[in-house]
Every structure is written in structure tokens, then in C-alpha cells.
Amino acid sequence: MITKDMLVADIVKEIPKSADIFRNNRIDFCCGGQIPLSGAVNDKSESLDTLLEEINSLQTNSAGEGLDVQYLDNASLINYIQNKYHIPLREEMKNLTPYVTKVARVHGERHPELVEIKEVFTALKNELLDHTQDEDDNVFPLVINYTHTPTEDLRSQLQPHIDELETEHENAGNALKRLRELTHDFTPPMDACGTYRLVFSRLEQLEKDTFNHVHLENNVLFKRF
Structure with missing residues (x-):
């Protein structure tokens, strides 16, 4: 389960498809990814609760798929x-x-x-x-x-x-x-x-x-x- 205290970069490592959610919400997950999700929410992004729901939904839907490059x-x-x-x-x-x-x-x-x-x-x-x-x-x-x-x-x-x-x-x-x-x-x-x-x-x-x-x-x- 992804939480608000996890670093943005670590979330993308855990769930690569979350990168699309962050990109659409103007959240930098590469160079600026060493901050917790709670601190990355901004005036152009969805709310923290919505982001958590979307990301955790991705985790459920993508279980067992793809190559985990980490x-x-x-x-x-x-x-x-x-x-x-x-x-x-x-x-x-x-x-x-x-x-x-x-x-x-x-x-x-x-x-x-x-x-x-x-x-x-x-x-x-x-x-x-x-x-x-x-x-x-x-x-x-x-x-x-x-x-x-x-x-x-x-x-x-x-x-x-x-x-x-x-x-x-x-x-x-x-x-x-x-x-x-x-x-x-x-x-x-x-x-x-x-x-x-x-x-x-x-x-x-x-x-x-x-x-x-x-x-x-x-x-x-x-x-x-």
C-alpha cells in the first residue's frame, strides 16, 4: 500500500505506471523525486487522497505485469x-x-x-x-x-x-x-x-x-x- 509519507521516486520504482499520474499532475518524480508524496501535492495536482487512490488502484490492476527493472x-x-x-x-x-x-x-x-x-x-x-x-x-x-x-x-x-x-x-x-x-x-x-x-x-x-x-x-x- 502506497502512503503519503513515501518518497515520490520510490513510488515510481514500486509502481512504474505511477509516473504517468505524476506527470499529468505536474509532480517531478525524477530530479525532484526525493520528497514525500504529501509534500509534492501542488495547486496543479489532484488532492493527496485522490492521488493515493489512483496510485493504489494502479498497483492492484498491474499486479504480476511487466518487468520490474529495479x-x-x-x-x-x-x-x-x-x-x-x-x-x-x-x-x-x-x-x-x-x-x-x-x-x-x-x-x-x-x-x-x-x-x-x-x-x-x-x-x-x-x-x-x-x-x-x-x-x-x-x-x-x-x-x-x-x-x-x-x-x-x-x-x-x-x-x-x-x-x-x-x-x-x-x-x-x-x-x-x-x-x-x-x-x-x-x-x-x-x-x-x-x-x-x-x-x-x-x-x-x-x-x-x-x-x-x-x-x-x-x-x-x-x-x-
Whole structure:
């Protein structure tokens, strides 16, 4: 049974689908997830009792379903993160960029917020691509090495990387929050064309995937160290 005193990040570890409830209620479960549910309720969220009811209902309905990734060993969890998030992220950024650019160019005069959306998206894209490449090339191999040989020297090498990655995660979260503000919760205007609507829909999916991705790293993998 989920209670009001449980940390938000721990609730998502226990019931992964609760991430959708938190996201819909503007509750940060990744970078800001180290607070109790009772302290996370805000003026844009449902009441504490309603949130508890929804989350505990999820727990009942999802019993026995899916892969509980918090119990994967480090190598398996890293493999899961790379295949579930890193590879699809690179593909999505490549495919989404032309649409974001086109919409800003065609509709930016009537909707000047699209120009800032393009700027924020471009900065976020560059940071996330560099970030995931650094993880794959440097940090994850160091994690595996430390897992097999847990020396103090390797731990001292690993910790600054984790600190830097968590800071970058927070920066990405701030960029996504700005995108949500600029898009009015990813709601296109009445006169939006199909491509316009496509961009907003895929930006919303990017937010969801990135929050889930960051949660797995911050609150599951990195927390082990």
C-alpha cells in the first residue's frame, strides 16, 4: 500500500505506471523525486487522497505485469536503458528536428513562441545527445568496471561523473518544463496544421520518455552508488 509519507521516486520504482499520474499532475518524480508524496501535492495536482487512490488502484490492476527493472543487475539495467531510451532518443531527435524547424519557419510569424520552442528544443537535443554518448562511452563502462571491482579508487572516479550527469538531468528537466509552458501543455492552437500538431504530440512524448529515462538513472542506477 502506497502512503503519503513515501518518497515520490520510490513510488515510481514500486509502481512504474505511477509516473504517468505524476506527470499529468505536474509532480517531478525524477530530479525532484526525493520528497514525500504529501509534500509534492501542488495547486496543479489532484488532492493527496485522490492521488493515493489512483496510485493504489494502479498497483492492484498491474499486479504480476511487466518487468520490474529495479531488480535488474547493473549490466542488465544499463542494457535496458540503452535499448529502451538511448537508441530511440537518437532516432527521434533526427526525425523530429526537421518538423520543429519547418513549423517555426512557416508559422513563426503568427505564433512567435514557435521560434523559442525551436531554440529550446535544439539546445535540449544537443545536450541529450552529448549526454547519452558520454554515458555510453565513459560512465556506463566505469559503472560495470566498479561493479566487478568495487575499489575506492574506481568509486572516486565514478562519483564526479554521476554528479555531473544528475546536473545535466536537471537542466534537461528545466528545458522540458519550458517547452510545456511555451506549448500551453502541448495544446496546439485551433488553426494548427497537421505538422504543427505532430510536433506538439511528439514533444509531449519526448517529455514522458525523458522523465522515465532520468528516473531510472537518478533513482535506480545511480542511487546504488
